[in-house]
Amino acid sequence: MENIVDELTLIHNENFENKVENKYFSEMILNGQYEIYCLFNFGEENNKIIKLKKESNVDNEKVINLRKNNNTEKKILGYIVFYGTIENTDIFEIAIKKEYQGQSFGEKLLKESMEDIVKKNINGNFSKNKFMLEVNEKNVKALKLYEKIGFERISIRKNYYGKNENAMIMMKII
Helix, strand or coil: HHHHHHHHHHHHHCCCCCCCCCCHHHHHHHHCCCCCCCCCCCCCEEEEEEEEECCHHHHHHHHHHHHCCCCCCCCEEEEEEEEECCEEEEEEEEECCCCCCCCEEEEEEEEHHHHHHHHHHHHCCCCCCCCEEEECCCCCCHHHHHHHCCEEEEEEEEECCCCCCCCCEEECCC
């Protein structure tokens, strides 16, 4: 799992101002309250989204040992983190490696992971169909992506990210 956590940390730190250490993702995975989906590149445009799990089972071993199966390079292109509340599922964080941004990977990751959550109602803690997120209102690329897949702007949190850095609250019901 260390390789995966290393990659998640690297992707986070190249996308966000608040830098983190590996412990950030290790604890998130072990906590059990967060659901993390990773978009893996298996080469030749063969991309697959896989949910990370804390349980030690066949699926988890498959995720953790991806790099040991064959010589094909497998790397994480991006990830998304969900957090379930009583009323909805929050999109806690999403990031795509800088070199792969603008190639629809964020859209693929959002759509497919949200569909999986709705389908499986993960942990029984997640609302089946109501997703919420907050994004810096100055992050135009992210706002366009969220609106493209059906998120609606519902409110603003003033100075949420610092002085004159407002958060746009968005919601999508599937």
